[in-house]
Amino acid sequence: MSSTNDMNAFVTDLMSRMTLEEKIGQMNLTQPSHGDGEDEIVTGEAKNNGTEEKIRQGLVGSILNARRPHVVRRYQQIAMEESRLKIPLIFALDVIHGHVTAFPTPLALSSSWNMDLIQETARLAAREAVADGIKQVYSPMVDIARDPRWGRIAEGSGEDPYLGSRIAEAMVRGYQGDDLSAPDSVMACLKHFAAYGAAEAGRDYNTVDMSRLKLQEVILPPFKAGVKAGAGSIMNAFNDLNGVPASADKWLMTDVAREDWGFDGFFVSDFTGINEMIKHGVGDLKAVSALAVKAGLDMDMVGEGYLTTLKQSIEDGSVSMDDVDRACRKILEAKYKLGLFDNPYYGMDPANPEKIHLAPETRAVAREAVVQSCVLLKNDNAALPLKRAGTIALIGPLANDKRNIPGMWAGNTNIDACVSIMDGLVRSSGGKANILYAKGANITDDLDEVERLNIFEKKDAPVKNAMIDPRSPADMLAEAVAVASQADVIVAVVGESKEHTGEASSRTSLDLPQSQRTLIDALHKTAQATGKPLVLVIMGSRPLTLGWERDHSDAMLMAWHGGTEMGNGVADLLFGDRNPSGKLTVTFPRNVGQIPIYYAHKTTGRPLTADGNDAGEWKKFRSAYLDSRNDPEFPFGFGLSYTHFDYSPVKVSKDTLTGNQKLKASVTLTNTGTHAGEETVQLYITDPVCTRTRPVKELKGFQKISLQPGEKKDVTFEITTEDLKFFITENKFGWELGDFIIHIGTNAQDTQTATVRWEKAVVKKQPKPEPKI
Numbered sequence: 001m002s003s004t005n006d007m008n009a010f011v012t013d014l015m016s017r018m019t020l021e022e023k024i025g026q027m028n029l030t031q032p033s034h035g036d037g038e039d040e041i042v043t044g045e046a047k048n049n050g051t052e053e054k055i056r057q058g059l060v061g062s063i064l065n066a067r068r069p070h071v072v073r074r075y076q077q078i079a080m081e082e083s084r085l086k087i088p089l090i091f092a093l094d095v096i097h098g099h100v101t102a103f104p105t106p107l108a109l110s111s112s113w114n115m116d117l118i119q120e121t122a123r124l125a126a127r128e129a130v131a132d133g134i135k136q137v138y139s140p141m142v143d144i145a146r147d148p149r150w151g152r153i154a155e156g157s158g159e160d161p162y163l164g165s166r167i168a169e170a171m172v173r174g175y176q177g178d179d180l181s182a183p184d185s186v187m188a189c190l191k192h193f194a195a196y197g198a199a200e201a202g203r204d205y206n207t208v209d210m211s212r213l214k215l216q217e218v219i220l221p222p223f224k225a226g227v228k229a230g231a232g233s234i235m236n237a238f239n240d241l242n243g244v245p246a247s248a249d250k251w252l253m254t255d256v257a258r259e260d261w262g263f264d265g266f267f268v269s270d271f272t273g274i275n276e277m278i279k280h281g282v283g284d285l286k287a288v289s290a291l292a293v294k295a296g297l298d299m300d301m302v303g304e305g306y307l308t309t310l311k312q313s314i315e316d317g318s319v320s321m322d323d324v325d326r327a328c329r330k331i332l333e334a335k336y337k338l339g340l341f342d343n344p345y346y347g348m349d350p351a352n353p354e355k356i357h358l359a360p361e362t363r364a365v366a367r368e369a370v371v372q373s374c375v376l377l378k379n380d381n382a383a384l385p386l387k388r389a390g391t392i393a394l395i396g397p398l399a400n401d402k403r404n405i406p407g408m409w410a411g412n413t414n415i416d417a418c419v420s421i422m423d424g425l426v427r428s429s430g431g432k433a434n435i436l437y438a439k440g441a442n443i444t445d446d447l448d449e450v451e452r453l454n455i456f457e458k459k460d461a462p463v464k465n466a467m468i469d470p471r472s473p474a475d476m477l478a479e480a481v482a483v484a485s486q487a488d489v490i491v492a493v494v495g496e497s498k499e500h501t502g503e504a505s506s507r508t509s510l511d512l513p514q515s516q517r518t519l520i521d522a523l524h525k526t527a528q529a530t531g532k533p534l535v536l537v538i539m540g541s542r543p544l545t546l547g548w549e550r551d552h553s554d555a556m557l558m559a560w561h562g563g564t565e566m567g568n569g570v571a572d573l574l575f576g577d578r579n580p581s582g583k584l585t586v587t588f589p590r591n592v593g594q595i596p597i598y599y600a601h602k603t604t605g606r607p608l609t610a611d612g613n614d615a616g617e618w619k620k621f622r623s624a625y626l627d628s629r630n631d632p633e634f635p636f637g638f639g640l641s642y643t644h645f646d647y648s649p650v651k652v653s654k655d656t657l658t659g660n661q662k663l664k665a666s667v668t669l670t671n672t673g674t675h676a677g678e679e680t681v682q683l684y685i686t687d688p689v690c691t692r693t694r695p696v697k698e699l700k701g702f703q704k705i706s707l708q709p710g711e712k713k714d715v716t717f718e719i720t721t722e723d724l725k726f727f728i729t730e731n732k733f734g735w736e737l738g739d740f741i742i743h744i745g746t747n748a749q750d751t752q753t754a755t756v757r758w759e760k761a762v763v764k765k766q767p768k769p770e771p772k773i
Contacts (some may be wrong), residue, residue, distance in 0.1 A: 004337075006251075006371060007333060007336045007337070008246075010336060010341070011103055011329055011332045011333055011336060014085070014087070014332060015325065015328060015329065015332065015698045016574065016711070017085065018085065018328070018378070019058075019320075020059075020311060020314065020324070020595065021057075021058070021311065021327070021340070022059075022084070022085060022306060022492065022551065022609070023183060023324050023325065023328040024056070024306055024310050024311060024324060024328075024334060024705045025057070025058045025059035025060060025061055025088065025300050025307070025325050026061035026197065026327075026328045026331045026594070027061060027298060027300055027306045027307075027310075027328060027331065028060055028061055028062075028294075028299075028300060028304060028306055028307045029050040029060075029061065029062040029063070029064055029092070029218070029268060029299050029300060029301045029302065029303075029326070030051050030054065030056075030060050030062075030063055030064065030283050030302065030304075031048055031051075031063075031064040031065050031302045031491060031576065032048055032049075032051035032063065033700060036517060047278075048302060048304065050280060050700055051063070051075070052075070052078055053200060055075060055078045055079050055082075055083060055089070055162075056078060056082045056083055056698075057083070058083050058084055058085060058087065058564075059307060060079075060089065061087075061089065061090065061299065061331055062089060062090040062091070062092055062136070062299065062331075062516045062655045063075055063089055063090070063091050063092070064092050064093070064301065064302065064475050065093060066091055066133070067091075067093055067132045067133060067412065068132055068353070069131075069132065069133045069347070069348040069349060069350045069353065070131065070133075070350050071133070071135070071351075071353060072091050072132075072133030072348055072661065073097055073345060073348045074437075075091075076088060076089055076091075076345060076348070077090060077221070078081075079344075080344050084180065086190045086590055087332070087335070088335055088341060089340075089344075090135055090136050090331075090335060090338065090340070090343035091133050091134050091136070092134065092135075092136040092137070092138065092186075092189075092336065093129065093132075093134045093136075093137060093138070093412070094137070094139070094409055094411075095125050095126075095129045095134065095137035095138070095139055095186070096138075096139050096155060096408075096409035096410075096414055097121070097125070097139075097407070097410070097563065098121065098124075098125045098128070098366070098410075098413070098563060098564070099125050099128035099129045099134075099357075099408065099412050099413075100128050100132075100353070100357040100358055100404040100412055100413060100414050101124070101125075101357065101359075101362045101366055101413070101414075101417075101563070102359050102407070102410050102413040102416075102418070102563035102564045103121045103125070103362060103365075103366050103369045103564075104154055104369050104370055104373045104407070104560055104561065104563050105154050105155070105284060105407040105408065105409075105500070105501075105560060105561045105563075105564075106140070106141065106154065106155050107153060107154050107155070107156060107157065107158060107541055107542065107543040107560070108373045108407075108541065108560030108562065109121065109369060109373055110132055110156075110158050110163070110167055110585040111372075111373045111374075111558075111560070111582040111583060111584060111585055111639070111682045112155040112369065112372035112373045112581075112582060112713050113163075113582075113585075113704055114372055114704060115166055115167070115169075115170040116170075117365070117369060117372060118164075118167055118170045118171060118174070119170040119171070119173050119174040119367065119685045120174065120365055121174065121366075122139075122170070122171045122172075122173075122174025122175045122367055123138075123174040123175070123177070123184075123246075124141075124185060124251055124361070124362045125137070125174075125175070126174065126175045126176075126177075126185060126256055126409060127356055128185040128356055128357055128362070128715055129186055129434065130166045130183065130185070130186060130347045130349055131182055131352045131353045131355070131356035131357065132353055132412075133347070133348050133607050134186060134347050135186055135187060135338055135340070135346065136177060136186060136187040136189060136232075136233065136338075136737060137186050137187070137189065138189045138191060139168070139171065139175070139188065139189065139191075139245070140154045140157075140171035140172070140188065140190065140226070140472045141155040141192065141194055141196075142156065142157070142164055142167075142191070142192050142222035142223055142225075142226055143155075143156045143191070143196050143197030143237075144156070144158075144159060144160070144161055144164055144198075144218055144219055144222065144599070145158070145159065145197035145198070145579045145586070146159045146198070146586075146587075146598040147196075147197075147198070147199075147202040147595050147596050148202070148365075148510060148542045148543040148544075148586065148588075148589070148595065148598040149201070149202025149203075149506055149507055149508060149510070149592065149595060150197065150202040150203070150204065150506055151204060151408075151500075151501045151503060151504065151505030151506050152196070152197070152204065152501075152502060152503055152540030152541050152590050153409055153501075153503075153541075153543075153586065154195065154407065154501040154542050154561075155275050155408065155409065155459060155503075156197060156501065156503055157222075158584075158585030158586040158600045158636075159495055159585070159587060159599070159600075159636060160224060160585065160599075160600065160636065160699050161217070161218050161219075161585045162221070162375070162698065162699045162700060163699060163702070164221070164222035164225075165221045165222045165224070165225035165226075166225070167222075168190065168222040168223070168225045168226040168229065169226065169228075169229040169368075169376070171188065171226075172188045172190075172226050172229040172230060173229055173230075174231060174233045175187070175188040176188055176231070176232065178322060179576075180232060180337045180338050180339070181338060181339025181342070181343075182339075183346055183347055185339060187232040187233055187265075187334065187337075187712070188226070188231045188233070188341065189230060189231070189232070189233040189234065189235050189268065190222075190223055190226040190231050190233070190234045190235070191234070191235035191237075191255070191270070192235055192236065192238065192246070192270060193234050193235065193236050193237055193246060193252060193253070193267070194215065194220060194223065194236035194237055194246060194249075194252055195208040195210060195215060195219050195220055195237065195239065195241050195246075196208075196237035196238060196239055196246075196270075197219075198210060198219065198236050199239055200729055202506050202595065203506045204339070204432055204503060204505075204506050204577065205239065205504075206239065207239055207240050208240065208241050208242075209241075209242055209243075209598045210241075212242075212730050213727050213730060214691075215241075216727045217727055217732065218260065220223060220256070223257070223456055224261050224583045227257065227261045227262070227263045228261070231265060232264075232265040232266075232334055232337065232532075233266050233267070233268055233334065234253075234257065234263065234266075234267050234268070235268050235269070236249075236253075236267060236269050236270055236273055237270065237273075238270050238276065239621070240280055245276075245280045245282060245291075245352060245730075246273075246278045247269050247270075247273045247274050247276075247277055247288075247291075247292050247295075247297055248277060248282065248288065248291035248292050248295045248297070249295055250294070250295035250296060250583065251268055253296030254296040254493065255297065257296075259549065262484065263328075264333075265330065265334060266298040266299055266327070266330035266331050266333075266334055267297045267298045267299065267330075268297075268298065268299040268301055269292065269299065269300055269303070269355045269396045269438045270301060271299055271301050271302055272302050272303040273301065273303070274288055274289055274292045274297070274303045274305045274306070275276040275288070275303035276291070277291065277457055281518070282619065283773055284287075284698065285305050285308070285309055285411045286305075286309040286313060286318075288305065289305035289309045289310060289313070290309070290310075290313045290318045291317055291609065292305075292306075292321075293306065293310065293323045293324065294319060294323055296326075297325035298326070298330045298331060299327070299331060300765060302705065303639075307732055308744075310324060317754060318528075337352055348746055353592035358414060358564070363564065363565055364574075365645070366563055366564050366569075367565035367568050367569045369563070369567070369569070369743055369747055370559075370562040370563065370565055370566050370568070370569025370570060370572075371573060372581055372582060373560060373562065373568045373582050374557055374558060374559050374560065374562070374569070374570065374573055374580055374582050374629040375557070375558040375580065375582035375583065375584055375638070375639045375640075376556075376557055376558075376573075376580035376582070376639075376640040376641065377485070377538075377550070377556040377557070377558055377634060377639075377640065378550055378553065378554070378555055378566050378640070378641070379557040379640055379644060380554050380555065380557045381533070381554060381556075382642075383489070383533035383534075383535055383554040383555035384535060384555045384573075384574060384576070384642065384736050385573070385575055385576025385642060386433075386489060386491070386535075386574050386575055386576070386688060387433075387488075388428075388429050388430070388432040388433050388575060389432055389433065390433060390434070390487075390488040390489070391431075391433070391434040391435075391486060391487040391489075391766060392425065392433050392434070392435045392436070392486045392487055392488070392489055392491060393436050393438070393483045393486065393487030393489070393490045394421070394422055394425060394435055394436065394437050394438075394491050394493070395437070395439075395440045395480045395483060395484060395490065395491070395492045395493070395513075395519070395548065396417065396439070396440055396441070396492045396494050396516070396519065396537075397439055397440065397441050397442055397443045397493075397494070397516065397612075398421070398492035398493045398494060398495055398539050399420075399421050399439070399491075399492075399493035400420050400421070400422040400423075400437060400439065401493075402415055402416075402418040402419075402420050402438070402466055402602065403415060403463060403464070403465055403498070403538065404443075404497050404539065404561065404635050404678055405420065405421075405498075405561055405563065405566040405567070405702040406416055406418060406498060406504025406561065406563055406564065407472075407498050407501070407502075407541050407561025407562075407563065408498050408499070408541060408561070409502060409503075410498065410510040412576060413563075413564065414457055414564070417564055418562065418563075418564050418566070418567075419427045419567035420566075420567045421493050421566070421567045421569050421570055421571075422435070422437060422567070423567045424566070424567025424568045424569070424570055424571035425491075425567070425570075425571050425575075427567075427571065428571035428572065428575055429569070429571075429575070430697050436483045436486060436487060437471060437483070438476070438479045438482075438483040438484075439476055439479075439480070439684045440476055440477060440480030440481040441465065441476055441477065441480070441494070441515040441516055441518065441519040442466070442476075442515050443465075443466045443467075443496075443497050443511035443513060443515070443516070444466060444497075444514075444515055445468070445513070445514070445515045445518075446513070447468070449466070449513075450466045450467075452499070453466040453497045453499040453500065453657075454466055454499070455499065456499070457763055459470065464496060465499050466484060466499075467676060468496050473515065473518070474677060475517060476693050477518065477522055479699070480522065480523065481522050481526050484523055484527070484532070485526060487532065489532055489533050489535065490526070490533070490534045491510070491535045491537060491574070491642060492519065492520060492523055492534065492535070492536050492537070492553075492767060493537045493539065494512055494516045494519070494536060494537070494538060494539070494549075494766075495512065495516075495538045495539030495540040495544075495559075496539060496540035496541065496544075496561075498541075498561055500540065500541075500542075501540065501541040501542050501561075502541070502688050505718040509545075509592065510542070510543065510545040510589070511515075511544070511545050512544065512546075512549065512560045517548065520536070520549060520552055521552060522611075524552040524553065527554070530610055530688065533554040533555065533643075534552070534553045534554050534555075535553065535554060535555040535557070535574075536549055536553045536555070536556045536557070537555075537557050537559050537570060537574075538556060538557065538558050538559060539559055539560065539561055539562075539563045540558075540560060540561065541560055541677060543584075543586050543587065543588040543589065544588065544771075545588075545589060545590065545591055545592065545633065546588065546634075547590050547591075547633050551634070557570070557573065557574070557580065558582070558584075559653065563598060573669075574683055576642065576675075578638065579641055579642045579643065579676065579677040580627065580640065580641055581639070581640065581641065581677065581678035581679070581680070581704070582639050583637050583638060583639035583682075583747065584635070584637060584638045584639060584747075585636070585637075586598075586636065586638060587599060587632045587634070587635060587636050588632055588633045588634035588638075589632055589633060590628055590629065590632060593625070593627075593628060594625075594628065594632070597632055598636065599635060599636040599637070599696075599697070599748035599749075600654075600695035600696070600698050600699075601614075601694065601695060601696060602693050602694070602708075603693075603696055604623045606621060606623050607622065607623060608622050608623055608630055609697070609720070610622050610704060611696075612696045613696070614629075614630035614631045614684070615629075615631040616629070618632070626701050629648065630768070631738060631749070635747050635748050635749040636700075636747065636748040637680070637682050637745075637746070637747035637748045637749075638741055638746075638747040638748075638749075639680075639704050639747070641673070641675070641677045641678075641679065642673070642675040643671055643672075643673030643674065643675040643676070643677040643679065643709065644671070644672050644673040645669055645670065645671055645672070645673075645677070645679045645707070645746065646669070646670045646672050647667050647669060647681075647744065647745060647746065647752050648667050648668035648669075648725060648754050649667070649753070649754070650665055650666070650667055650668075650742055650743075650744050650752045650753060650754035651666050651667070651754070652663070652664070652665050652742065652754050652756055653665075654667075654756065655756055655757065656757045656758075657756060657757070657758045657759070658757065658758075658759045658760070658762075659759075659760060659762055660720070660761070661723075661762025662718055662719065662720050663718070663719040663742075663758075664716055664718055664719070665682070665683070665717050665719060665742045665744060665754065666714050666715060666717070666744075667714075667715055667744045667752060668704055668712055668713070668714050668715075669707065669712065669713050669714075670707075670710075670711070670712040670717050671707035671708065671709055671710060671711050671712070671730075672710075673709060674709050676706070676707070676708045676709060677689070677706070677707065677744065678704055678706045678707075679704070679705050679707070680702055680704045680705075680746075681702065681703050681704075681705055681715045681744060681745075681746075682699060682701075682702045682744070682745060682746070682747065682748070682751075682762045683699070683700050683701035683702065683717045683719075683742070683743070683744055684698060684699055684700065684740060684742075684743035684744075684745075684748065685697065685698055685719070685723060685724070685740055685741065685743070686740065686741035686743065687724065687726070687738070687740055688738075688739060688740075688741060689727060689735075689738050689739065690726075690728075690736055690738075691736060692728070694726065696773065697741075697743055699748075700717075700719070700723045701719075701723075703715055703717075717744070717746075719742070721735050721758070724736075724740065724758065729755070737759050737760045738758065739755055739756070739757055739758075740755070740756055740757075740758055741753055741754075741755050742754045742755070743755065763765075
């Protein structure tokens, strides 16, 4: 790739030949209606007209949602052959967890705690996307979210900034590789900048109000990590933050990202995000467009506020030419880095997708991702793994379903290639098991909810996300009970439709729909009467309130929305060919009244227990609920295995440290069970005395360890003062001397601990020089 000097010279020369209108055109991202039926994806409520003519006039810089090589090539040819300066277009798409091959949804994939695997899924998604003509993807979403009512919690990596930062780095590396101009690389886009995941009431697009310190410690670290990993672009959030719409937040874009972190890519608004500032009440289209570009927002997605108002704002002096030049330069630099000026038709061979999409290598990684993402939540009396001999009752509205298993943001996925749970179990059993199937219930019986879940479905489609069976609920239930009575084990596949989560899918209840609870209750009674185990396989992409289900089952596997290979991966786990190793990356509440609930909370002046732990008996005049326990149903980091791992007490290399010395903390991990398995060993640190309040503990490291039965291994973490730092004030990032509690364990609640003392280095005063005579 050419040097930075070469790029600067090239862009400077090009810009010297551009008109003001052409510079503003580079800042315009359009979503055309290109009339290709199923090849067309429309995001949001707006489209742009006259795209081809605008490209000829140099008034379009990027195109959204034009997939397939023949569509992309048509637009690129207009830019390269019919426009004055022949500046190539960037083609962008939401590639969130795979492209044609769907991987588990991001929250699910984060539960693998496997950075190499996560990076590989991004690499393969990039490969498939490029084959469809895409060169920029709106991923990863690195919003930290602690409110599972918010539907887009499914699209991120959970509640923890440390883990979220490591995943952001892995995703950026996977998408972009070492060279953005490489034929299988795409430009990553970190989103949503910033605090979108903290929307009030868990309601999408809602306002956010939080302290600057919390923003710096919890929300911004994954964005900073993604920038340091080289992310080429950042997308702004829809929300306002502390009274400033994110699309006009100069402090975030210019002061923090560009000046503090050194971000040298471009900012793009979210879909009509600039226009939506009008509804925020900060001005008309001309005013909000001026606010956005002056704050540092370079590209306008679909709204055309820049295209229609910036020239007038330049003329009347409300926007400077420097602002337009900055934005145009950043976009042209991105095109240079992507290699578009040298090869604008990268991989646009109409036959190319068929060679790349759903490749065996990609499907194998997708299957492995399912295996490592699933979280075993309960397994009483070794109900799992299943035996291949005998009769299995497979029951539930999602048991033989393909449409929902890709999860949200899967508009590019080949549904026909997806493997249902039913198909996976039948294949894996190899004819040894007699598998009986009954639907048992609708996903929901609520007709209004069904209509909302089918919002993107054609009215005459024979199969939809949520179907109302022509049979009555009573008839379906009776069939399910009859099938269950004939089996040796009952497996019920229940959970959410793919449209239950994702954008604009906020919920006030996290319970399973009543239709499914009625089914589980009937199966539970059958299981109790016959002595047969009841196993729940739960699909979804957000934390659910599963206390009732926990009491009405013998085993529960959180299988999420697993993507193309879900059925095969789940079968690998259910039959014991593989051992579950997933760990939750977000807390599962007991009820919605506990929300927000997360492990890294702060203690109060009246904690429930002396150490600030939320797991304790109720006491009057303590921070507690009258009608519920404080602690969650399942804590952050939780996940069971078919084997058992024992942790020794924590051993530390020193009890007292000074300055920049390093601490080694270790445990001996032993597999005391009868199955080979993997355990994610987690390191947390507590700073109990500070000049301002700190969380009860914070994740600072993790290692995924594989052990055979009876095998043991010392697991060691190296801790430095970097792990002790926090924002002492908004402008001071450092650490303070004192005691530190080191926690190592299987989840955020169950840890072994040791305490060390860490002192500041003593700085010896230099003797005063002797006075000269």
